[in-house]
Amino acid sequence: MKIDFQAATLGLIDIQPTFMPGGELPVPDGDAIVPVVNRLFGRFGDAFATQDWHAPNHASFASAHPLKQPYDTIEMPYGTQILWPDHAIAGTPNAAIHPAIDQRPIEVIIRKGFRPDLDSYSAFFENDRKTPTGLEGWLRQREIRSLFLCGLATDFCVAWSAQDAARLGFSVTIVQDACRGIGLPDPGGQTTIDTARRLLTEMDVTFVNSDEL
Numbered sequence: 001m002k003i004d005f006q007a008a009t010l011g012l013i014d015i016q017p018t019f020m021p022g023g024e025l026p027v028p029d030g031d032a033i034v035p036v037v038n039r040l041f042g043r044f045g046d047a048f049a050t051q052d053w054h055a056p057n058h059a060s061f062a063s064a065h066p067l068k069q070p071y072d073t074i075e076m077p078y079g080t081q082i083l084w085p086d087h088a089i090a091g092t093p094n095a096a097i098h099p100a101i102d103q104r105p106i107e108v109i110i111r112k113g114f115r116p117d118l119d120s121y122s123a124f125f126e127n128d129r130k131t132p133t134g135l136e137g138w139l140r141q142r143e144i145r146s147l148f149l150c151g152l153a154t155d156f157c158v159a160w161s162a163q164d165a166a167r168l169g170f171s172v173t174i175v176q177d178a179c180r181g182i183g184l185p186d187p188g189g190q191t192t193i194d195t196a197r198r199l200l201t202e203m204d205v206t207f208v209n210s211d212e213l
């Protein structure tokens with residue numbers, strides 16, 4: 001694959017133990033991406049990372065809503081919100097970037113979801129799709145035009161980040177063997193992973209394997 005590595009950066013989305021087996025919101029096989037991501041650093045000049053970073057009692061937690069169970073939905077002022085098990089509690093060890101990730105190449109870390117009443121899947125905007133995280137400014141000032149995304153989960157934070165990046169005019173590639181998804185059921189026997197992939201492909205987001213880079 002021909003890549004202008006000068007203008008490309010690797011984005012690590014929510015590679016936190018809270019989203020891995022043994023964590024609070026485990027993504028199946030989520031820990032398998034750690035060595036793949038470490039190998040990818042060698043190919044890119046720059047890297048950023050995000051961390052999901054919630055207060056206890058965050059509005060996206062089912063436990064914050066009487067009578068609600070994880071994976072139920074509620075209507076928030078900004079739209080429908082899936083309710084999750086408590087996860088990514090700011091400052092806890094499971095909310096850290098996974099300790100086996102080589103952090104030397106990571107130049108900036110964006111934390112998201114820290115407003116108690118507003119969730120944030122995307123690295124660019126909170127779930128109202130308006131409140132910016134500041135990542136766009138960092139990328140533009142660094143003259144980065146092309147993003148390669150990896151992390152957890154493919155169908156939520158990676159997918160929403162890829163969608164926003166494509167809308168903002170960045171060229172977006174998802175390194176699929178460096179991602180894992182949650183896979184909630186979607187209509188038509190599909191999962192949220194299938195739906196995300198279809199939507200992103202329609203938006204010209206490319207999917208590759210790490211050995212193609």
Ligand code: VGL
Nearest residue numbers: 014052084152153156157
């Ligand atoms: C995520 C659900 C809730 C993710 C974060 O990182 O994909 N998913 N919070």
Ligand code: ZN
Nearest residue numbers: 052060088113
């Ligand atoms: Zn979260």
